[in-house]
Amino acid sequence: DAGITQSPRHKVTETGTPVTLRCHQTENHRYMYWYRQDPGHGLRLIHYSYGVKDTDKGEVSDGYSVSRSKTEDFLLTLESATSSQTSVYFCASGETGVSGNTIYFGEGSWLTVV
Amino acid sequence: GNSVTQMEGPVTLSEEAFLTINCTYTATGYPSLFWYVQYPGEGLQLLLKATKADDKGSNKGFEATYRKETTSFHLEKGSVQVSDSAVYFCALTLSQGAQKLVFGQGTRLTINP
Numbered sequence: 001d002a003g004i005t006q007s008p009r010h011k012v013t014e015t016g017t018p019v020t021l022r023c024h025q026t027e028n029h030r031y032m033y034w035y036r037q038d039p040g041h042g043l044r045l046i047h048y049s050y051g052v053k054d055t056d057k058g059e060v061s062d063g064y065s066v067s068r069s070k071t072e073d074f075l076l077t078l079e080s081a082t083s084s085q086t087s088v089y090f091c092a093s094g095e096t097g098v099s100g101n102t103i104y105f106g107e108g109s110w111l112t113v114v
Numbered sequence: 115g116n117s118v119t120q121m122e123g124p125v126t127l128s129e130e131a132f133l134t135i136n137c138t139y140t141a142t143g144y145p146s147l148f149w150y151v152q153y154p155g156e157g158l159q160l161l162l163k164a165t166k167a168d169d170k171g172s173n174k175g176f177e178a179t180y181r182k183e184t185t186s187f188h189l190e191k192g193s194v195q196v197s198d199s200a201v202y203f204c205a206l207t208l209s210q211g212a213q214k215l216v217f218g219q220g221t222r223l224t225i226n227p
Contacts, residue, residue, distance in 0.1 A: 041219060042203055042205075092158075102160055102163075
């Protein structure tokens with residue numbers, strides 16, 4: 001398994017406060033991703049990165065921003081948290097190979113916005 | 115657009131039963147297909163994958179065949195164990211670079227001893 005660590009693993013925050021989730025990978029993967037998991041929706045892509053300082057939006061990017069200043073780190077920021085952003089957030093990373101790309105996932109960050 | 119539809123759960127089986135979890139997809143192009151598994155409190159792990167039509171992915175006794183004619187990628191296992199209890203996600207990607215996975219909603223599987 002790829003070395004992907006997320007922090008914090010659990011957080012409770014108040015509506016309107018900023019929140020930053022951190023993802024760190026040790027595999028030197030080019031691509032990194034942030035997904036959210038909600039009942040009935042599976043996982044949905046929030047943002048992804050294809051290199052340092054190169055990021056793009058996924059299907060549910062509203063209310064979120066990301067930054068990638070180093071290959072190994074990918075930050076997800078909720079500028080002003082809302083209750084609809086209560087979710088489990090998964091970071092993932094991967095690299096393109098001859099046989100395609102395998103994506104590895106972190107263990108998740110449980111965020112509750114009250 | 116691209117989408118994945120899985121059979122609704124939860125699915126409850128007895129140990130040693132035969133398992134099928136249905137997955138169908140809609141895609142503009144020729145996707146690669148995946149099954150991921152999520153054990154309680156953990157992240158997703160790749161279970162198996164197939165990158166072209168008629169390919170069969172297999173791992174840990176699970177199998178799935180990429181059927182282009184029926185746009186399906188059903189997950190099967192001949193004899194399930196209690197340790198197979200988890201949530202299973204079918205997914206696809208069309209990207210050659212950044213692999214932006216599109217997931218089904220997940221199927222929760224419980225195996226009773």
